[in-house]
Amino acid sequence: MQVLLVASEVFPYSRTGGLADVMAALPEALVRLGLDVTVLSPWWQSLNGTPREVWRPSVARGGRLMPGDLRVGQIDEAGVKYLFLGTPEFDRPGLYAEDDVERFSRWGRQVLPTLSSMGLTFDLIHGHDWGAGLILAHARQLGLKSVYTVHNLQYQGRWNIQDGMAWSGLPESAREGVEFFGDINLMKAGLVFSDHVTTVSPTYAHEITTPEYGERLEGVLQERQAQGALSGILNGLDLERWNPATDPDIHRMTSLSGKAANIAALRHEFSLDSAPILSAVTRLVSQKGIDLLVEALHEVTQDWNVVVLGSGDPLLEAALTGWAQHPRVRYVSGMNEALAHRLYAGSDAFAMPSRFEPCGLSQMIAMRYGTLPVVRETGGLVDSVPPEVGFRFAGATAADLTRALRTARASFENIHDWKARTQRGMVLDFSWEASARQYLDVYERVLG
Incomplete structure (x- = not known):
């Protein structure tokens, strides 16, 4: 099974929080289960490490892009291929900024055409959080299967619908799936257009279907739940990175010793x-x-x-x-x-x-x-x-x-x-193996 995981950040190349940690550990756990895994993320200017450039268009694409505006770099690590798609919007210091909805919309509309131009195909796309939501809307337009994981429903990627639809490149027929109280909502795009929605714990999967925690998206989530397309899978922990017996930053610990x-x-x-x-x-x-x-x-x-x-x-x-x-x-x-x-x-x-x-x-x-x-x-x-x-x-x-x-x-x-x-x-077991197997079960259900 060839799976593409898409997220805005991935440790150790870019990181602001737990999403990056998940994107470091989950792909490796899936590889250990026998999957062919590729991770795609923006080519931030401040990216840690230097990807090997593997693709750059030789002609203008889509009537807007000039040669060199797009580039793809690759890093291979632990059996996982990490791809970084560079666009002009990400070629500046730092990570997130006030214009992120525009940046991720313009970036997201380039992902699938770029991969296709490179001759890369995948059985399934697994998008993570709002930064990947628009890509799953485009995947639905192309008949591609997808899974969407909500890491934090509070951060949704919203902007006024007029600008948002122009940036997104989506047809007008997709408008209902992304419109949210007069805005475009990239989180909603992932929830609506994916084949299955997961979130990062069973309790949170229940909580987000309620008004208290649903961030005004509880109606969409209740519908996905009724379809049998909402699951909660508890995140695991990278046991190599967080190992008190080998951690170089502390006095080494085995059990309570140390x-x-x-x-x-x-x-x-x-x-x-x-x-x-x-x-x-x-x-x-x-x-x-x-x-x-x-x-x-x-x-x-x-x-x-x-x-x-x-x-x-x-x-x-x-x-x-x-x-x-x-x-x-x-x-x-x-x-x-x-x-x-x-x-x-x-x-x-x-x-x-x-x-x-x-x-x-x-x-x-x-x-x-x-x-x-x-x-x-x-x-x-x-x-x-x-x-x-x-x-x-x-x-x-x-x-x-x-x-x-x-x-x-x-x-x-x-x-x-x-x-x-x-x-x-x-001695509690927080390894990624059990979580990865649950994701594999979801993938297999989606692919039939």
Whole structure:
């Protein structure tokens, strides 16, 4: 089976979050199941690594493109072919920007004609999140089978319908499948035109069919559910990248051996006192509920040292910067891969007070590194954090989070309970094999 996976980012070539991590691990897991897998992503100017250029048009195409405006580069890694399609819109520093709907629309309309010009064909196209949605609309026009995965329904790729239809290259007959309250919606395109929709945990698959979590697309999702074309498949974890026994950024850990050394190193790095360490590695956005943690810090710091790594909302950044003057609070702005590893290994507990969480990988990493998650009961957090390991709470309030952290602190004082929870968490199986087999089942159903 020849499968093309399409996404806006893929680790280690481009990354802003969990989508890139999935696009690094899932393709390799599918290859191990015997599939022929190609991953396609934009050729960002800031792409890590230099792809080998394998195709460039010699003539103008579509009445607009001049020679050299399109180029395709390739990197082969672990049995997976990574293709990067370059268009002028992506030839500038950074990744996402305010004109992304236009950029991904113009890029998306070039994908299938470019692959066809290269002589590349696939049995199935698997698009991921809104950046790939338009491609599945074009695939439907060509009679190609497709699967669409929602990683986060909140980010949809919307713009006014007049501009959007012009950029998309879609026929007017496809308008109903992409129009959304007067806008074009690239997420809706993927939901409507794919043969099957998946999302990244079973609980989130249910949640997004409700008004509370459906982001005004719950009607479309209810229809796909009624068709038997909506599934929830829990993401796996890259067990080689996140292996405490071989991780070069930490003191190596086998079972609980080495955990104390990592805690001591983190305590020294941030000049923390003897209280247990609670950390968070996160985007500072409303979804992640870090404002609840900030609101609760007056009480939380009575029991915990708190270290937060992340960036995003300027108001949250400012609040955390102010709190960093407190002897038990530390805040590091931005993304720092090595520090993230040290936080997972050197913390006692890990906070994820998310308002919603499609899947989440941080809680899986934390447990694998002997750190107990404190999580809200939503989405993939429900599906991956057993109550006999982590500490779960229902309400999206600072008071609920505070109560859960008090329970966690009481467990911490009971050395036998804490150790048992930690050991159970470290041996949970979050490998990609089971998830990849579920995707393969979906592919086979779609292909008949």
